[in-house]
Amino acid sequence: MKSYLPEFHLTKATSLKHALDIISTSTITPIAGGTDIMVLLDAGKLPPGNFLDINSIDSLKNITEDGDYIYIGALNTFTDIRENNLCQQYFPMMCEAGRWSGARAIQNRGTIGGNICNASPAGDTPPALLCYDAEIELSCVDGTRWINYHEFHLDYKKLAKKPHELLTKIRIKKTNPNRFELYQKVGTRLAQAISKICFAGLIEFDADKRVKKVRLSWGAMGPYVLRSFKVEDFICGNKIDDALIESSVKQLGQELSPIGDIRSSSDYRKHVAMNLLKHFLITSKGH
């Protein structure tokens, strides 16, 4: 059954200050591109209440370079990100993730901040953000604070964001360009499909070909996007050879306990994840 529209209050924020003032005193859900909220509305699954249209706050639509960091405003769309030179140059997995989120019409509306705060475990940009050690800026009337993105998701749809805070920016440090990275989405089709599994991997080697840093991030594998910290620790400091690949994949099988849902079974997810890790490590050797 469709939602009863008079029960949905929508207020337009004219500036960031206006938005922060409103959320400081009332229980209100921000709406940006609407590509998640409007789906729920039409399905009759969106609880009625107060909504804040933040989509016209232009100050949250910039992508800028400052010192060692690239700053991405929370209201940049997937299209903005995939077409941005800085993102293409420094964070290609963000562009890949943007390219495979929905299709053009969705990419023109869906925002990076919405993708993070909607907190779907199957979001496509979050695994890339985890690999890049992204930090996010939370703003409220009293000021701003930065937190590491990997500390943002506490449980399914539970965030380290207080109700009076708004996610305003993402920043990512420009790091070693000589890294190897790979973004892979497994879905029923490339476009529009919500991921069965989404993987982002990043690896850096020292002069001796030992792994200096590795990040392995997964979407649609648990209650929220996650990193395989144990497997990362296991790989770090070693040279990639057949034995290491085999034991890493085995370790991953022990570490992951994927969800089973309408899109895929737990067994399938685990099996494919192990294959993706194997492929990633083999491919990184040739880098």
Next chain:
Amino acid sequence: MNKTTVNFELNGAPTQVSTYPMARLLDVIREDAQMTGTKEGCGEGECGACSIFMDGKLVNSCLVPALQANGKKIETVESLASESALSKIQQAFFIHGGAQCGICTPGMLMAATDLLKTNSSPTDEDIREALAGNLCRCTGYTKIFKSVLEALKADQ
């Protein structure tokens, strides 16, 4: 919440409607503005039948709350043809069988028009990607793909 006034430009004409702020732009276009070329397929952003341009950008009108259309320039499939002639894309769909039942067609035409606006020499992959958000249950896509290719040829 009471209805609110939303003003936008619809296919060149200043348009004012009184609607709920969370009403879908799709319904505003079809029911309030009575411009019924835009179709509803899935109502959840999967099928692309409701694709329109909002300030020149291709969007799914089923996922746009009416309030966000205030002050915007909206173009629907009705904007493609002139008084006397179909657009090149429409002409190509007409000649090469790009439409069957017609429900997906307005969205396909808008997505294809969007592609040609920004890319004058798209590759086959570009065309497939541009149409990837539009589902068709009749044609099997081959004739739609061919129609876009033929429209490109007609452009050269």
